[in-house]
Each structure stands twice: as structure tokens, then as C-alpha cells.
Amino acid sequence: MFRSLPFLRLWTGNTASGLATWALPFILGLAVLERSLSAVDLGIVLAARTAGFLVAVPVAGVLADRYSRRGVVLWAGLVAGLATPLIAVGMGRSVLVTAVAAAVVGVGQGACRPAFQALTAEVIAEDRRQQANAAMTLAVRVTTLVAPGLTALLSQFASTSALVIGTGVLWLGAALIPPPGSFVPAPATSRVRFFGEFADGLREARRHPWFLAGLGALTAVIATGYSATGVVLPLVSRDRYDTEAVLAAGLTAYTVGALVGAVVIARRRPKRQGWAALIGLGCYGFAPLSLLFPVHPAFVVAAYAVAGLGIELFNVPWFTATQREVEPGKLARVSSLDFLFSYGLAPAGLALIAPAIDLFGAAPVLATCAVVCFAAPAAAALVPSSRDFRTAAPIKSV
Numbered sequence: 001m002f003r004s005l006p007f008l009r010l011w012t013g014n015t016a017s018g019l020a021t022w023a024l025p026f027i028l029g030l031a032v033l034e035r036s037l038s039a040v041d042l043g044i045v046l047a048a049r050t051a052g053f054l055v056a057v058p059v060a061g062v063l064a065d066r067y068s069r070r071g072v073v074l075w076a077g078l079v080a081g082l083a084t085p086l087i088a089v090g091m092g093r094s095v096l097v098t099a100v101a102a103a104v105v106g107v108g109q110g111a112c113r114p115a116f117q118a119l120t121a122e123v124i125a126e127d128r129r130q131q132a133n134a135a136m137t138l139a140v141r142v143t144t145l146v147a148p149g150l151t152a153l154l155s156q157f158a159s160t161s162a163l164v165i166g167t168g169v170l171w172l173g174a175a176l177i178p179p180p181g182s183f184v185p186a187p188a189t190s191r192v193r194f195f196g197e198f199a200d201g202l203r204e205a206r207r208h209p210w211f212l213a214g215l216g217a218l219t220a221v222i223a224t225g226y227s228a229t230g231v232v233l234p235l236v237s238r239d240r241y242d243t244e245a246v247l248a249a250g251l252t253a254y255t256v257g258a259l260v261g262a263v264v265i266a267r268r269r270p271k272r273q274g275w276a277a278l279i280g281l282g283c284y285g286f287a288p289l290s291l292l293f294p295v296h297p298a299f300v301v302a303a304y305a306v307a308g309l310g311i312e313l314f315n316v317p318w319f320t321a322t323q324r325e326v327e328p329g330k331l332a333r334v335s336s337l338d339f340l341f342s343y344g345l346a347p348a349g350l351a352l353i354a355p356a357i358d359l360f361g362a363a364p365v366l367a368t369c370a371v372v373c374f375a376a377p378a379a380a381a382l383v384p385s386s387r388d389f390r391t392a393a394p395i396k397s398v
Contacts, residue, residue: 001128001132002135005179006179007123007135009179010124010178010179011135011136012173012177013073013175013177014136014139014174014178016170016177017116017170017171018139018140018143019167019170020080020167021109022144023163023167023170024164027155027163028042028087029042030152031092031160035092037095037098045087045095045098045099047347048099048100048102049103053110053344054344056076056106056111057336058336059194060110060111060115060336061114061334061335062333064114065118065197065332069122070115070178070179070180072332073112073119074176075111076109076112076115076175077172077173077176078175080104080105080107080108080168083101083104084168084171086098086100087101087105088162091164110339112174114333114335117319117323117335118181118328118331118332118335120319121323121331123179126323126324129320130265130317131266133315133316134265134266134316137262137312137315137316137319138263141255145255145256197333200333201336204326205326208385209385210274210321210391211321213379214274214386215337216376217278217376217379218281218338221372221377222343222345222349223346224369224372225285225287225288225369225372226284227346227350227352228288228353228365228366228369229288229291229304231354231357232353232365233247233300234247237250240294241297246297246301249301250300250304251304254287254304254307257309258312259312260309261280261310261312261316262312264312265316272388273321274317274385274387274389276313276317277314277317278314278377278386279313279381280311280312280313280314281313282310282378283313284307284311285372286306286307286370287307288367289303289370290302290304291366317389322334322335322338325389325390325391
């Protein structure tokens with residue numbers, strides 16, 4: 001794939017946006033250590049960024065189908081890149097300025113997600129998209145693994161403000177590096193209003209039962225299992241094992257497992273790709289299950305590795321099927337629904353898990369989350385078109 005210059009440009013731009021996205025929270029964490037931000041300020045700033053992301057995703061889905069996907073990526077990256085220095089300006093001076101700037105960065109981040117998904121379908125031929133999507137997600141996982149350590153290393157040579165501005169440079173790269181696409185938007189005279197176009201995207205999503213079922217399963221897994229383990233793993237590492245090493249090892253194992261999953265799915269195409277992907281998604285249930293019982297730490301680490309492996313065995317076929325099956329002119333809108341529901345509900349899950357644990361205890365919450373993680377993909381697999389992630393062609397009248 002990397003011998004193709006258009007793909008290399010697309011991959012580089014997408015990787016730059018991913019690195020900027022993942023690095024910023026760690027850099028702001030350093031600002032807390034330096035007392036440029038308080039812990040409360042950090043929460044406000046990250047919440048503002050998430051709010052900007054959620055607002056931008058559906059709007060960008062419509063715009064990326066109405067105009068050039070490459071143009072949306074350009075403007076999204078420029079908006080995020082130009083707003084980022086204002087975060088550095090506001091740190092230690094004005095929480096309001098920092099939060100507003102972070103919200104604008106979130107807008108850029110949210111706007112580029114569906115546009116990048118649709119642009120991939122334009123740049124890469126259908127028979128190579130699974131490899132391309134695997135390479136994209138491989139970059140995301142490497143970024144997740146490298147970003148904290150790289151940020152800590154760079155902090156020894158540069159100030160926190162300089163590191164924040166560095167993420168803005170990455171956003172400018174994400175804006176300028178990707179190649180042009182081939183999508184031709186519909187003529188302006190044939191367009192309806194914004195909400196009508198968004199409703200067209202909803203109707204297109206409903207035309208694919210496997211997409212609705214898979215999105216429901218993914219949302220359930222992220223909102224329960226992902227959120228529960230994010231809250232409970234640090235507590236279990238501290239209280240049960242009396243060390244932070246289990247927390248670090250579990251998170252590292254998850255990322256390494258995802259890397260392995262991306263490599264595997266780039267080379268193999270299961271016969272029943274949809275079912276295989278949903279089985280992979282269901283593997284996330286082993287993560288909360290491992291925290292439920294007083295097992296050896298090795299079992300927790302192994303469970304997280306399996307969860308990471310499974311999530312990529314789902315993600316890559318899922319993205320590839322969406323790019324293949326959805327009508328090209330509505331792909332960005334349908335992709336925006338994917339990001340809006342699956343990743344948009346993650347903060348809600350995180351917000352509800354802690355009170356649920358206080359009210360019912362960790363064990364019932366973990367058990368419920370494990371059941372949901374296993375049951376939701378199994379239920380999605382019962383939808384006939386989920387077997388291959390393919391939509392039956394409509395029957396044409398004669």
C-alpha cells in the first residue's frame with residue numbers, strides 16, 4: 001500500500017490528525033503537573049473539546065457529501081491547527097479562552113473523521129480498502145502506544161506551550177498533506193436543506209440492517225465495557241494488586257493486541273466476514289470479566305490483549321463494508337452516524353459508570369457490562385445481512 005503515493009499522503013494526513021488528537025490530553029496533563037491548569041480546569045477543557053467533536057460530526061457528514069471531502073479535511077485541519085495556539089495562550093491565564101479554543105479544535109477533529117472515511121473510499125480501489133483501513137488503524141494504535149512516551153520525552157526539551165503548538169502543526173499537516181479525491185457532489189439545484197440531507201443519511205443507514213445492528217452492538221460495547229474497564233481497571237490495579245503495573249500492562253496489552261489484530265486482518269479475509277467481526281467485538285467482554293474475579297494479573301493482561309485483538313478484527317471489516325455498501329454520495333453522512341453514536345456515547349458511559357459502581361458495587365456493574373459485551377454482538381449476528389456485512393440488492397420491477 002505504501003508504494004501508492006495517494007495512499008501514502010492519505011495515511012500520513014490521517015496519522016497526523018490521530019497523533020494530534022491523542023497527544024493533546026497528555027500534554028494538558030503535564031500542564032496540570034506544572035500548575036498551569038488545575039484538575040478541574042483540565043476536565044472543563046477536555047469536555048469542551050468533546051462537545052465540539054459531537055457538534056461537528058453530523059454537520060461535517062452533510063458538508064462532506066455536499067461538497068468536496070478533500071475540502072472538508074482541509075478546512076477541518078486548518079480550523080484545528082489555527083485554534084490550537086490559543087489553548088497555549090489561555091493556559092494559566094484564562095480557562096474560558098482555553099476551553100473555547102479546545103472546543104474549536106474538537107470541531108476540527110470531529111469534522112475530519114467522516115470526511116477521512118469517505119475520502120479513503122475515493123482514493124483507494126475497493127479490492128485494496130481492507131489493507132488500507134488496516135494500515136490506517138495500525139497507525140492509530142501505534143500513535144496510542146507512542147504518544148504518551150513521546151510527549152514525556154519531548155517535555156524534557158520543550159515547554160508545555162510549545163508542545164501544544166506542536167499539535168497544531170500536526171493539524172496543519174493533516175489539512176495539507178492528503179491527496180484530492182474523485183467524488184463529484186450533486187448539483188446545487190438538486191440539494192435539499194441541511195436537515196433534509198441529514199435525514200437522507202439516516203434513511204440510507206436504515207437501508208443496511210447489518211449497519212444498524214453492528215452500530216448498536218459497537219455502541220453497547222463502548223458505552224458499557226470500555227467505560228467500565230476505564231474506570232475500574234485503575235481501582236483494581238491499586239486496591240487488589242497494590243501496584244500501578246497492572247494498569248500500565250493492561251493498557252499496553254490492549255494496544256499491542258490491537259496492533260496484532262490490524263496486521264492479521266490486513267492479510268486474511270474470513271469467509272463469513274461479518275460474523276467473524278462480531279465475534280471479535282464480543283471479545284471485549286473478557287476485559288470486564290477479568291476484573292470481576294481475583295485472578296492472577298497475567299489473566300487481566302491477557303484479557304486486555306484479546307480485547308484489543310478483537311476490536312481491530314471488527315473495526316477494519318466494519319469500515320471496509322461501510323465504504324463498499326453505502327451509496328457513495330451518502331457515505332460521509334452514514335460514517336458520521338457511526339462516530340456520533342459509537343464514540344459520542346463513550347463520555348456518557350464514563351459519566352454513568354462511576355455512580356453505578358457507588359450505588360450497586362463494582363462486581364454487579366462489571367458482570368452486567370461483560371454480559372452486554374458478549375450479548376450485543378451475538379444479537380447483531382442474528383440479523384441475516386450481518387453474516388457478510390452485505391446489503392441485499394433491491395429487487396427492480398420489470
